[in-house]
Amino acid sequence: MRLATFVRDGWKCVDCEWTPITLSVVEAIESMLHGKGAGGDRWLECDHETNVRFGGDERPEDLATRCNLCHAKKHSMSAIRPRFQRAS
Numbered sequence: 001m002r003l004a005t006f007v008r009d010g011w012k013c014v015d016c017e018w019t020p021i022t023l024s025v026v027e028a029i030e031s032m033l034h035g036k037g038a039g040g041d042r043w044l045e046c047d048h049e050t051n052v053r054f055g056g057d058e059r060p061e062d063l064a065t066r067c068n069l070c071h072a073k074k075h076s077m078s079a080i081r082p083r084f085q086r087a088s
């Protein structure tokens with residue numbers, strides 16, 4: 001769990017701004033912990049902006065809040081287009 005990252009990003013996906021907070025805080029946290037639940041098939045994940053393999057330690061600034069859909073999309077896009085990177 002990386003609650004600090006979720007809190008910093010306002011419990012919203014940095015890509016599509018989907019948030020489980022509209023449900024309720026308790027249910028949202030439940031969905032974080034269990035990876036599903038209140039949000040159905042959607043939940044927030046902590047995504048590495050920088051690949052840990054190259055960046056070394058995990059740092060808060062290397063983490064971003066994404067919903068699982070955008071997370072999957074990001075990885076599939078980077079697989080097709082390796083040059084795709086977020087400006088930071």
Ligand SMILES: [Zn+2]
Pocket residue numbers: 013014015016017018066067068069070071
């Ligand atoms: Zn999203």
